[in-house]
Amino acid sequence: GDLIDTGSLDLRPPRLTTPAFEVRDWRGRKVLETAATENGQVTRNQIALDLEERALSLAYAPGDEPYFVLGTNFAIRKYAFRGSLLQTIAVPAGAQRLTVTPDGRLYVAVLGDGTIRWYDAARGRELFAVYVSPKDQRWIGWTPNGRYDGSPGSDELLGWQINRGPDREPLFYSAQVFGSLFYTTDLGARVLRSLEIPDAPEPATLLARLVPVVELFGEPEVAVGKLTVEFQIKAPSGRPITGLRATINGVAAEVDTSEGPVPADTRIRLTFDLPPGAETNRTFSLSASHDDNVYGDAAERGFQVVGRDAPQQDEFKQERLLGLVVGISDYRDPGIPDLRFGERDATEVTAAFQRQLSRFYKQVDLQTLVGAQATRANIINALESIRRKRPSTLDTVLLFFAGHGVPDPNNPAGGAQAGRYFFVTHDANYSGGELAATAFSYTDLYAFIRETEGRQLVFLDTCYSGLVSETGAAVQSFARLPKPDANGIAREAGRLGAYVVAATTGNAVAYEDERLQNGALTFALLEAMDGRANDLPLSENRRITTAGLRLHLESTIKRVTNNRQKPAILDLNTEAVEIAAVVPPNPSFGALIPAPAQ
Template structure:
């Protein structure tokens, strides 16, 4: 401390919900929804536009909450990194940022905000990569996968090209984003705002719900009081939305023994196949979650086997694979941080990293709206007074009308986020802080209508 060197920087957002901590070397920790608050600014010479990459583009290299925690103990970043590497059993390979850059994408035509009155949108864009060939490009509408009608290269090669793409758009104002991927990951999204000037469409979406709740585990010491009931109560709350905001509601409940690993994967597959680009998919997830040996979030089914954890748990990448491909709007509510010692102290740093999982799902290439029950290393509370977890108690109140701050008889994502933040802290005396992670390109979706 006496040499005056910077150890950590903190950026708390003005919304008092999101924050980022980082070291001068770039190692960082971010709350859910906060990864896009800071990033890397790379100059390309005096005559060229600089590039900006949010820290989420380099999550696998620099997201290190284990390092941040040890910096506060050691007051030395190098020592903290060494201790963190020892704890996780592998050494960090330091790379020059310019050798691991993802591609960049720029939309050339038409101008964003152009009035549009047909469902076929044609964009011309430029994509380039300085660190290897571009492997894939993707179009999204309001954060969800777009239907591509045609795509053709106008000029260029595998590392830099100009391309024309034609996609189907909904008859409404919307934000279209284009992304490109190389071996290092996905680009920052290039955005085009559709200013819809055609006829209005009053289509009423269908809602598909996968509700997973596990209270009873093979090992009774892991049992929870209300996780399965939380899922059941969530189902009942949304059944009342049929005929209101949603034309129809289809529900697949997976409670206790029914929530095996295979059943959960089948449920996610069902959700991806059933949900069209006009519909809404919701997942409610309640039970135990941990951070596995490789640093990946894992949800624990009732028959999880600690010795065979890879085979008997559901990985973050499983959720990402299915939820990221759902054609319609996707929302995840998850409450899986009930204990930091699920396996009786036999694993280190095993408490679920909900912030990382939420940020992975909400990234531009996945596009999922995520509500978490807690943040950081907080535990989720249950209480017989509510007969629910605190998060679910507040969620049910909000859906039933308490979150209607605008008094328009609808509950939006932003309203629910505001209500959950205040109400859960009130119920738990500040011990639990729910977070929301949303793609930058998602609109303020209405998710419930209040019955008059």
């Protein structure tokens, strides 16, 4: 979950003095002077930088090494103590701060573009860069060839520009489009330990994965409860466009594509029914996909609805809430440690969403599997039964899992295969070495999300395996399994269009607590659903939104676990989408608990 294992890098402030020599009056200068003392004699030498180049930062070498490193607005330059130039590394923005690690292997620079970059001192090349959003502290780190790691939702901070020739405008794709190819767990730590950059896919592989790009023209037209938009879609991969996804203020709008593929590079007009609502200012978004159901970045336009153009105002409820809720406390395999509150988590979440009937959803149809019912076969059958109910874009689909989560048993380290996740079912066979064949697989989860219409809410209160206190070789063996990469899980499920909440970030542990009587994620979710969350931002209609729930879950989980746990949440909606009403408190639900003592 951490950006980089900074403790292993021994990062210290730059060394600004050395007894052997000094660089005088250098800051902001184009001409510098070095003064070195040898055999009692002081030798001075001048260093002239390039035209328009100025010194911005400086660090002396560690130990007794006779060199220094200078950061300028164009480069990082290494000089011998007498002033001779030894090395030049071009930088994309001025090196405002600069240091050399104590072992001399790395230069670390803070650049004027807001990034921190690490450079291989021996080979003079960039290894790794990091950007942290000042707005919400999302971070993303990448190598020069495009491999990246980051917090949930950070994919939009990085992307690729695809040039299409001198007479056509380039296209931009955010990193999430190529996430399964380039996302690499713990990338920064691996690169900076080894000083090697892992290989990346060839450009031809990227071209085959390019998703359609939607371009909206002009302002949306609003008239008597209807919205008309004009758009065209670019398909640089040349594959047929088979899917369109439209929303109005985050509410799905039906798009009929049954007549065949949507033509590329052709202007199209579509008219939608405006959903009821009191808002004057609204947002329309449209994205497209090929037959793999992977959607590109949505194009957006704001518009206003006033007076007679507004649809008939009526109490607005979503259509159906369909879903599956699974919780496991006891496992058949004695080698899998039991949990305390998995089944309780599932039954209480089911009850909370059942109370949404007639308050927010016109129909609530949830299947709950707890304990011995929660087998792999039963989970697969339950998901298939949801598919048979043919959810539409106006429906919401809920998936909730509480129990153990583990990485791919055949590739436990994860690496570039991040997002390979297995939910440990009641009948999973870990002791017999058949966990991959008997647990609920990430391929089943992602296939369901990809192939199922509707707004999808996915909650994974899993990854408890590090909290095992039982004795026994088999149980301890399970406890030592690596934790699944929650960021990768959220990213892979989220890029398919789901609102995803994993209990932890990175490879961290999720906590059960006797005081909570729930997993920390479940406790925070129930607190919001039952109307007991004082910090939960609500919509104008006093409803729970995806954005408000995210803020509440992040703050509450950190509070009740004393900052030991932070959820991984990915929400690609740019609007705050309403997902539930605030329901009067359930008397059986405990009161808010104070934060643990520091």
